[in-house]
Amino acid sequence: MEQDKVLALLNSVKDGGTSPEEALLKLKTQPFEDVGYAKIDHHRGLRHGISEVIYGEGKTTEQIAGIVSVMMERGQKNIMVTRLSAISAGELEKLCGLEYDPVSRIGIVNREPTASPHGLIVVAAAGTSDINVAEEAAFTAETLGNKVERLYDVGVAGLHRLLSHLDTIMSARVVVAVAGMEGALASVVGGLVACPVIAVPTSVGYGANFSGLSALLTMLNSCSGNVSVVNINNGFGAGYISSLINHIGE
Amino acid sequence: MEQDKVLALLNSVKDGGTSPEEALLKLKTQPFEDVGYAKIDHHRGLRHGISEVIYGEGKTTEQIAGIVSVMMERGQKNIMVTRLSAISAGELEKLCGLEYDPVSRIGIVNREPTASPHGLIVVAAAGTSDINVAEEAAFTAETLGNKVERLYDVGVAGLHRLLSHLDTIMSARVVVAVAGMEGALASVVGGLVACPVIAVPTSVGYGANFSGLSALLTMLNSCSGNVSVVNINNGFGAGYISSLINHIGE
Amino acid sequence: MEQDKVLALLNSVKDGGTSPEEALLKLKTQPFEDVGYAKIDHHRGLRHGISEVIYGEGKTTEQIAGIVSVMMERGQKNIMVTRLSAISAGELEKLCGLEYDPVSRIGIVNREPTASPHGLIVVAAAGTSDINVAEEAAFTAETLGNKVERLYDVGVAGLHRLLSHLDTIMSARVVVAVAGMEGALASVVGGLVACPVIAVPTSVGYGANFSGLSALLTMLNSCSGNVSVVNINNGFGAGYISSLINHIGE
Amino acid sequence: MEQDKVLALLNSVKDGGTSPEEALLKLKTQPFEDVGYAKIDHHRGLRHGISEVIYGEGKTTEQIAGIVSVMMERGQKNIMVTRLSAISAGELEKLCGLEYDPVSRIGIVNREPTASPHGLIVVAAAGTSDINVAEEAAFTAETLGNKVERLYDVGVAGLHRLLSHLDTIMSARVVVAVAGMEGALASVVGGLVACPVIAVPTSVGYGANFSGLSALLTMLNSCSGNVSVVNINNGFGAGYISSLINHIGE
Amino acid sequence: MEQDKVLALLNSVKDGGTSPEEALLKLKTQPFEDVGYAKIDHHRGLRHGISEVIYGEGKTTEQIAGIVSVMMERGQKNIMVTRLSAISAGELEKLCGLEYDPVSRIGIVNREPTASPHGLIVVAAAGTSDINVAEEAAFTAETLGNKVERLYDVGVAGLHRLLSHLDTIMSARVVVAVAGMEGALASVVGGLVACPVIAVPTSVGYGANFSGLSALLTMLNSCSGNVSVVNINNGFGAGYISSLINHIGE
């Protein structure tokens, strides 16, 4: 319950319109919305045009459909389902009008255009195998109302590919750097730009890559001071955080 | 060299004011400033009131003094030296007027007040042993011209300590969450706020803590979507990134 | 062989009813039951209403049926089979009347209601994907005669979900805290209650989760002094230990 | 704020004794103390005769003395300081009358005898090098008002040493099993008793012991269902949890 | 070339029967058989009744058949194929008369009874799931001509099971101790016997077992001085080494 509603309730108690017992019940049945927790979510919805996100992996189509339908009843827009299989997506399309992006593996229900901030988010990916994760970041950021530029296959072993897009990178307000194998892209990009860089290690690679550990450690040890890191393959998190940053001050 | 200066140079070639050989030399001797690399540093200085930062650990007092004096000659302000021992600081105080903060172990030369953005950075630390790292973050952010609020000893094992400061946390534009041991603070804070959270694992703890590994993994696995992570004990990085974010849109 | 039986045997030797050689043989062929080892199991059965538990994973239906039938011949009640596949369960239903719970994946033969102690066991799980492990704990505790309350989907990234059940948690005699990913639930719960907390890390998560390692380390490093930890996904162990604790003093 | 106090507040609003704005402020400014968080600590003190424990490692004598003096002002009894060096202890003896146990490295201020529950806690340690950690557990449990029996040097490589104390072990309500190197003691003890076993891995050993990792993994993988584990060298935690368990039902 | 043959060759040079150039060629073309390397294998065959062993995993039936046929042509007896699938075994039965043991997954061609040394090898396994590995050890030792006694399901969580076979264990000349999960069997057995113990960790277990790592570390850290360790699941190695030891002095 938001502050003004609590005040309204208290005034209603004062006026005798609500009994203290009824007021207690209302305060108690929504104990944390009362003190502001739900406002967070509400504000989040207003500002970024996104409701709570559903992590699709390990959930049945029925479970997802159930959660979505509750959220639709509440009138929520831009309901995102991440890590969604093509098969589930097909069924959810029929059940609740979900739109599916097969590369990022994200589905959206009740899509609604959102106003965009001025800043640009650049999503850079080292190799073609990192594109799924990169698209999860890019698609998430776009859904949250950001302008996104993609720079794919710009790994540091062929530096010219990255450097030929310097203008784009340097014009970004936030950069998402996605890389597997040695994960060096984040450090190089971090040194080229003055803005925050969100690094996403991917599990792409083999051998001493150890399922993304090598890229993760590389990124955590970056000597570029503007790099922070999310979990291996966590494209959604990077897209979400970069959107939060991009909306700051707007 | 910026685009308009290249054009001016080319016009000067055309007009005969500069010989092609001279022009070639100019283009060649500053090959990277030409395409904008040095601008980064320059812009950074103008915008955030900070020059390149000196990592003090493993450097002798003489080496540090040498680097500082070069930077002073270039007229740089707010020259920061991190991980600086009290002994070195004492000598540098005499050599170049360094001011020292013994808790964050940061020294500053040519300190100059910087204009502050509107947003608030909250630095939250789980335990009293995490304060050194937290102060590195807080002091860095302050030096970079930010308003910083400190919330120390708010670890999740005594949740009321954190929750009694909800208003402060929720008013932040960025939160830096510093924690050793189990590192759960980042996830809890991440769930309470709508802004970006920079998580700093510390090496505080013993046993299966493995020098900060436990806190690091906890933070990387946070189910709060707004948390990104820097290296173990990297208070400077967190302070620097939070400042970058706080200045966005200003 | 229990103490009074040994005494009886010795009296029988004294009386000539048993020759020293026969007595030696008896003492030798049951050397450890003599000094009380088997009593443990016997007592266990009497006190907690449970016989030895069969770990179903990696055993064929035939092997399980064989062990169960031996136990049934000894008249044992509440024979539990954990980590039992639905297919094996179906066959065992026919072979020996096993009842199966598909969520916890536990089967029971010769179920018999057991008297319940006064205390309440609360099983809290962070996410919906942790429910299988949580149910293994909850179902085990119930089978062992405990009153169990379930609190699912109360992960710390949405603290209000947990806090809205404070009364329930604080009324527990033992809490089982089940969590994957960052595993922070155990520390937060540990700080809220004054009773013992049994923490169960799960392998739920991805990337730097490393099959449950992140949650395991988090829980071992808990700064809440009342938290002890069992193996990753070991719901049965947590349910069993919480039952042992709940029966103390009864 | 407790339910009846909220109701009283609401009645006061109804009666005009409190304005809605004042009521809102009260509901908002004490959101968590209102719902009882601080009571937890209070209850804890009353019930177990222990205040918050001070982790001495990494704190200066002055810091410890400061915290102790605040607690003494609040009239707290049995203030424990763990991981306390002999030197600090000597100074604290003079500053605030601290009593010191050099083996467990625990200091106590305002010691006050506490009523003891009926149950026995057995602290078993594998080797003589594990005794420091074992004493931390034993001394903690004793300070918390428990009857404690010590079984030291009963490692499994000389099984007869352990088995010759079977009666003691089997009469325990809780066993704390402390072991470094291969850490097998917990499993063997776990199989001999029907009560909960709190296992404490120690960092005693060399080579592939990896600072206690081997004992930790052994204990987590125990096939004895009644074993739960605390952090490496965490004698205090084991003593504290075993005391919590031993007080259940009293 | 053996020493006496070299001398003969040199005498033949002296006598003019062989030219220096021919002698050089002979010395050069068989440089290592000359100094006895091939004799090792020959001796091994004579002494232990075993030829080189074929590791079946990852080899096609054709490859195995090819190697076997070469060995048969050389008249070798007791040709062992380890880690052999039932399907390959079926085909090899027809191709070259292989006999197959499905539990140990070992096949033998040209089996021939071998004289047995006096000593007894005891193969002890902690759980029923460790039996495959234990049988690989037992079957190997038997094939190499040893008397083997099996003690299965004698894990330390039910110590009486092991202790009821003390006579058997203590009569062994070598013990092979096979265990997964916490792997404590090796230490306990090591403390009970005065003979060498070959410990075999298995990958049986889950969670913090990490595919046998926990048992491996436990065994390496054994405080029983007579325990040495082979690779995870390496039943063959343990059987082979125990046979080598058992044949010493015969």
Next chain:
Amino acid sequence: MEQDKVLALLNSVKDGGTSPEEALLKLKTQPFEDVGYAKIDHHRGLRHGISEVIYGEGKTTEQIAGIVSVMMERGQKNIMVTRLSAISAGELEKLCGLEYDPVSRIGIVNREPTASPHGLIVVAAAGTSDINVAEEAAFTAETLGNKVERLYDVGVAGLHRLLSHLDTIMSARVVVAVAGMEGALASVVGGLVACPVIAVPTSVGYGANFSGLSALLTMLNSCSGNVSVVNINNGFGAGYISSLINHIGE
């Protein structure tokens, strides 16, 4: 753009043949080829007869065919596709005339004989299971125009097998040493030869091999000063580097 071309462009500006704006555009649109980056690849093609290599794993047949066709249009020779499945190879045979080597799993399009340097590359592999990786190295080196000698099944547990080929090994200009399990081959070979040794750990093995980690660490710790290491299973890298070395000075 190379230096002389920049000068020519500047002269053309001076002469009025090119407008300053046109010159700026040329300098800007090819910023990195200008300073020579693209020459690298060109030189590489000229010198070693190889174009960029396509890593086949994780790419669809269509993706590979697309990349190949672009490269063919540019007239590139000896287009290599590594880690190519037999199924994809079959389709690519029809689509673009790819030739496939099933052991090394490498496909080649537009194969063209290349002139060979004088030096010999020896590829030594410890076991028969390492042959796939060894062939990837050998086939790569051959495709790059080198004379290659294969020494397979020369693991150090049967030293005579390796030593009987001493002449071959000692005549090499570079040795590639491929080994799984304990990976000792690299050190032994490194001690026998005076030339560089490229060590390739393989994931062949089981248990404490940890997917090649044991061989990797062995090779990195080699006390033979001439050993450097590539990633686990990276046969291509070893073949490529050994070819680079073999072409030096030619």
Next chain:
Amino acid sequence: MEQDKVLALLNSVKDGGTSPEEALLKLKTQPFEDVGYAKIDHHRGLRHGISEVIYGEGKTTEQIAGIVSVMMERGQKNIMVTRLSAISAGELEKLCGLEYDPVSRIGIVNREPTASPHGLIVVAAAGTSDINVAEEAAFTAETLGNKVERLYDVGVAGLHRLLSHLDTIMSARVVVAVAGMEGALASVVGGLVACPVIAVPTSVGYGANFSGLSALLTMLNSCSGNVSVVNINNGFGAGYISSLINHIGE
């Protein structure tokens, strides 16, 4: 209590010389010595000329002296103290006549020549830095009455050093192979001999050696079937086991 003594006791009960209650008490108070546990140690002493060994590391001189004096009172010979510092050794020399070997860091009290078995134990060490550990093995084996030959500095990077001692190695009944860094010595030696090889990894090395982990993994993964492994730096264990093996059949 041994079998004949139990029979005697039972006969005494039969004869009335002992009351059943007295017999029960005797059976109960010595439950394990009764079944022979203490005999193990006694036998061990008789057969190998060694009493229980004192691990000196982490024990004070007083503690060691205390244990030694108890053992001397029992008339034990050849009391070994391992990992003993030179300083402690100096004091113990005066206190109890200890003889000290500074290289192996082993002290002996009541040294007494022991009869030697026929077999030879060869202790081979890869580098000069491994000699301390090797001497711990060699000195232990000698103290236990074995003939020992040392082969030091025979690492595989200079294979000729090892091969020039082939005769010695091949005449051994047991080989102890001590190596740090890549630890390849064990595999190579294992392939050269037909007897058991006890491998001792040492912590000698740097970088990716990780305190002996690389050598440990190498040795566990040895493809020589006759290699078993003890803990890192565990020279004593290797010497002790090799002595056990060497005494078999004598």
Next chain:
Amino acid sequence: MEQDKVLALLNSVKDGGTSPEEALLKLKTQPFEDVGYAKIDHHRGLRHGISEVIYGEGKTTEQIAGIVSVMMERGQKNIMVTRLSAISAGELEKLCGLEYDPVSRIGIVNREPTASPHGLIVVAAAGTSDINVAEEAAFTAETLGNKVERLYDVGVAGLHRLLSHLDTIMSARVVVAVAGMEGALASVVGGLVACPVIAVPTSVGYGANFSGLSALLTMLNSCSGNVSVVNINNGFGAGYISSLINHIGE
């Protein structure tokens, strides 16, 4: 013994100048120099102007002096001692005329100028803290007769520093890339040049650097095909291998 000497010996046998028994003795007592092993070292000395290298760490000044004096007696030149402390160096200066380089910590005895090959070795280091390791590589390569160019402080976080030396890097025959922290330098350099790159991870860094593990994994996972890796901090190895490569074809 070299081939022609064996032939001479055999001729001498034929001529009666040497008896077969004497010849046998000669062949036997130098069995491996006979077949060419010692030639390696001899050739190495002739070709590269270097004798066996002494690893100074962990050796006493006396031990080093002893080895050096034996080598001097054999007339060896350019005797290198690596990882030598300044104190030892001072003493060795007096004892045997050692010259010491304090940055690389290498000492040389009997220094003698060596003829240089045409190629250039470039040693690039990421940070100033990596210089010690880089100098070990550079100084080694120079001692072995190579022309070496140093590029220090060219880490990828400030790419312009590296790119401004493109000409130097691209003119190298071998590049040694030295980097700690995230170790990305090797990949970036590897992509810029067509020659072999020897990557040296250093232990410079903190936190999730894990003593050089992060840089090591980064380098092993490099997507630049021309990168091979040596052990952490192994500057000597990199210098030695780069010299071997640089001498190929000369």
